[in-house]
Amino acid sequence: MKNLFKKKIQKQFTDSLTKGVFTTSHVIENNSLITLVSHELDGDWQFMGDEIIEDYKEIARVISLQEMITHDKSILDVADLKPGFRAVRQRQNDKWIVEKIEYSDDEIAEMGYYCSECGLYHRDIPFSYGADEPVSYFNLTDKSNSTINKDLCIIDNKRYFIKGQIKIKVLDNENDFSWNVWIEISKSDFDNEEAIWVEENRFLNKLYFGVLDTVLNCYPDTIGLKVSVQTQKLGIIPSIKIEDSNHPLFFEQENGIDMKRVTYFAKKILYGHE
Numbered sequence: 001m002k003n004l005f006k007k008k009i010q011k012q013f014t015d016s017l018t019k020g021v022f023t024t025s026h027v028i029e030n031n032s033l034i035t036l037v038s039h040e041l042d043g044d045w046q047f048m049g050d051e052i053i054e055d056y057k058e059i060a061r062v063i064s065l066q067e068m069i070t071h072d073k074s075i076l077d078v079a080d081l082k083p084g085f086r087a088v089r090q091r092q093n094d095k096w097i098v099e100k101i102e103y104s105d106d107e108i109a110e111m112g113y114y115c116s117e118c119g120l121y122h123r124d125i126p127f128s129y130g131a132d133e134p135v136s137y138f139n140l141t142d143k144s145n146s147t148i149n150k151d152l153c154i155i156d157n158k159r160y161f162i163k164g165q166i167k168i169k170v171l172d173n174e175n176d177f178s179w180n181v182w183i184e185i186s187k188s189d190f191d192n193e194e195a196i197w198v199e200e201n202r203f204l205n206k207l208y209f210g211v212l213d214t215v216l217n218c219y220p221d222t223i224g225l226k227v228s229v230q231t232q233k234l235g236i237i238p239s240i241k242i243e244d245s246n247h248p249l250f251f252e253q254e255n256g257i258d259m260k261r262v263t264y265f266a267k268k269i270l271y272g273h274e
Contacts, residue, residue, distance in 0.1 A: 010076055011076050011077065011078075011079040011080050012076070012079055013065060013069075013076075013079040014079075015043075015045070015065055016065070017064065017065050017066035017069070018064050018065070018066065019045075019064065019065045020062045020063070020064060020065075021044070021045040021046070021047060021062070021063065021064070021065050021068050022044060022045065022046045022047070022060065022061070022062060023046070023047040023048065023061050023062075023063060023068065024048060024049060024051070024053070024056075024059045024060060024061060025059045025060075025061055026049045026051045026059060027047060027048065027049050027061075027071070027072075028061050028063065028071065032049035032050075032051060033049055033050075033091070033092060034047050034048065034049060034072050034074075034075060035048065035049055035050045035088060035089055035090060036048040036049075036050070036086060036087070036088050037075055037078050037081060037086060037087045037088075037096070038081075038085075038086035038087075038101060039081040039082065039083050039084070039085055039086070040083065040084070040101070041083050041084045041101075041103065041270070042083075043083060045065065045068075047068055047072075047075060050090075074092065077096055078096050078098070081098065084100060084101055084103075085098055085099065085100055085101060086098070086099060086101050087099075103267070125259075125262055125263060125266045126265075126266060126270070127170070127175050127176070127177050127178065127262065128177070128178045128179075128180065129179060129180070129265065129269055130179070130180030130181070131180065131181060131182060131214045131215075133148055133153065133182065134153055134155075134161045134182035134184070134213040134214065135182075135213050135214060135215055135223060136155055136159065136161075136184070136213055137153055137155055137161070140155065145157065150163070151163050151197075151237075152190070152193075152194065153182065154190075158187075159184060160184065160185055160186070160187055160189075160190035161182050161183060161184050161185070161190075161213060162182070162183055162185055162190065162193060162210075162229065162238060163180060163181070163182055163183075163237060163238070164180075164181060164182075164183050164227075164229055164237060164238040164239065164240040165178050165179070165180050165181070165237045165238070165239060165240060166178060166179040166180075166181060166227075166240045166241075166242065166249070166253060167239065167253070168252050168253050168256065168257055169256035169257075170256065170257055170258065170259065170262060171256045171257065171258050172258050172259050173259055173262070177257065177262055177265075179214075179216060180237065181212055181213075181214035181216070181240060182212075182213045182214050183210040183211065183212060183213065183227055183229055183240060184210050184211050184213045185208060185209075185210035185229065186208075186210075189208040189210070189229075192205065192208075193205070193231065196231070198234070199234070200234055202231050202232075202233070202234060203231055203232055203233045203234075205230075205231040207228050207229070207230050208228070208229050209226065209227065209228050209229065209243070210226075210227055210229055211223075211224050211225060211226055211227065212224065212225040212227055216249070217268070217269075218264070218265055218268055218269070219247070219248050219249050220247070220248065222247075222249065225242060225243075225244050225247060225249065226242075226243040226244050227240050227241060227242055227243055228240070228241045228243055229241075241253070
């Protein structure tokens, strides 16, 4: 017989219960109803009432997530709220309404990020993103006949890849922006690169050509884009130039971008927001 009275499954926060979360004196000291729960893109949680706040510093409180749950167990209903979203309600028994938080460019710039290379937190916008492996390697179901390191990749002893960098001038900033991508090249060019890889004069190597094998989802399809590759000095990643003059990535590399575009990359790549 079917059980028509299924027990409601209680959601749980994935964060540590000792994690500090933000709330107000109205909620904690005056028992004001929590009408807004927000899970910020940087991982912070906020639990607010509907009071008009003139000076947040005066009424701000930081308590543990466990204390917040103990104070109001109904917040467990939105424990699975994804970063960049918030939930609102008007009354205690109302169903939570989930909506995406719209951030300004200044707010995105202040959030910062954890660097995948150094592991440290940087309170600014990234100027570089990269792929750890070619798409073709990632999609393999059997990698036993393929090899990869941080610079080179061989698939089934018949396809050859090298990692390189697409640099783009940022017109209103002193730093260049870069995409670290994988390029499929010919066996002869790969063998030549491998032979001179640790030589001091490798930057004298001739220009050669290949096709992009990295998805850059801030652009239309980038797989198969024709590029040129120039070997750099020892320890410096090869330089990549887009050859397809009809692609937006070509125009950006030729003409540069502004900080608004760099911020867009952060919104889309780090936080999944347009």
